[in-house]
Amino acid sequence: MNAMEQKTKKIVLFCKSYGKDMFRARRMAESVYRFNTDNIPLYISVPVSDLNHFKQCFENIPCHFITDEEILNKSRQVYGQLPRLFPHHLLQQLIKLEFWRMGFCENYLWLDSDSYFIRNFSRSDFLQDETYPYTVQHDLKDLRDFAARWNKPKIISDFEQMAKAFQNISNKHGSYFDFGPSPVIWSAHVLKSLNEEYLPRENKNIYELLEEYPCELQLYGEYVHRSNKIPILPIGPLFKVFHYAEQFYESQMMGESEYSISKEYLGIVIQSNWSTAKKRKTIFDRIRKRFHKEN
Numbered sequence: 001m002n003a004m005e006q007k008t009k010k011i012v013l014f015c016k017s018y019g020k021d022m023f024r025a026r027r028m029a030e031s032v033y034r035f036n037t038d039n040i041p042l043y044i045s046v047p048v049s050d051l052n053h054f055k056q057c058f059e060n061i062p063c064h065f066i067t068d069e070e071i072l073n074k075s076r077q078v079y080g081q082l083p084r085l086f087p088h089h090l091l092q093q094l095i096k097l098e099f100w101r102m103g104f105c106e107n108y109l110w111l112d113s114d115s116y117f118i119r120n121f122s123r124s125d126f127l128q129d130e131t132y133p134y135t136v137q138h139d140l141k142d143l144r145d146f147a148a149r150w151n152k153p154k155i156i157s158d159f160e161q162m163a164k165a166f167q168n169i170s171n172k173h174g175s176y177f178d179f180g181p182s183p184v185i186w187s188a189h190v191l192k193s194l195n196e197e198y199l200p201r202e203n204k205n206i207y208e209l210l211e212e213y214p215c216e217l218q219l220y221g222e223y224v225h226r227s228n229k230i231p232i233l234p235i236g237p238l239f240k241v242f243h244y245a246e247q248f249y250e251s252q253m254m255g256e257s258e259y260s261i262s263k264e265y266l267g268i269v270i271q272s273n274w275s276t277a278k279k280r281k282t283i284f285d286r287i288r289k290r291f292h293k294e295n
Contacts, residue, residue, distance in 0.1 A: 011126055012105040013042040016095050019050040021113035022057055024272060031116040038122040044106065045071060045095060062238045074101040077204040086207060093216040100188035108135045111183035115239055117267040118258045125266060126185045130232050133185040135224055137234035140178040150246055166213055171223040179221025181241045185222055193227045239267040
C-alpha cells in the first residue's frame, strides 16, 4: 500500500502502545489479523526507543508502525513545545487525540493493547453505510448494575461528577453519557474542528485543554455534540470490558466464554492493572472469601 492509498482510507485501526505492553499488543494485532474481514489497516504507535523491539516481536504480523515522536512533532508544529511537567497519562491521551494529523484516514478506531477481537469484524461495524462513524455513547448500565451488586457507589458518583464537568464543552446538561470504553471510533473531521475552531475560540491549546479535561473519551464525545460535524449515531460498547477483577470473577462464575461473549461484542478488554497472574490470584482469593461469606 503506497502513501497515497494510506491517506485516502475511510477508516483505520490505531493502537498506542509501549514496551511494557508489547506482548499484549501482539495478542491484539494477532486478533486483528485473524478476524479483520475487510483488511482494515492497523497502525501502532510506540516510542522510538521501543520501535526495533516491536518490529522484531511483530514479525510476520501485518501492521504499520509509527512513533510517538512523529505524532508529537505534528502537535509541536501547531502548539509549541510540551509543558515541562506534562503528566505521562495525558501524553498518552494527547497521542490518541492527535493521530488524525498524520493524514492516514477520515476515521479511526482506536483500541488499547489490552484489547483483542474474538469474532469477525468489518467496516460496517464502525461506519454507517460506509459514510459516517458510529459514536460509542451509552448510559453506563452494565457498570451501574455492577456497582449496585458489589456496593461500590463511588464508581458511579465519580463518573457522574466527571461527566458533569465535561458537559461544559458541549453546553448540554441533563443525562450523563459515557463515551467509552475503548475501543471507540473517532472522526478526523471532528478532531480537526476541535483544534481549528474550538481551541482558538477558547484561547487554549490542546495541552491546556487536556489538563482541564483529563479524559480523552469524554472530551471527544462532548465535542461531537457541540461540533455538529457528523450525525450522532450512538452505539453501545464494542468490546466486553472487565474494568475490575470482580467483573471477571462474576463472568467466570456465570460460565461465560469468548464464544458466548462474541454474540454481543466484537472483543474483550481485560484491564492490565489487575490482569497479571500474581495480582489476579491475590484479588480472586479475596473475592472468593467475601463471596462465600455472603452466601
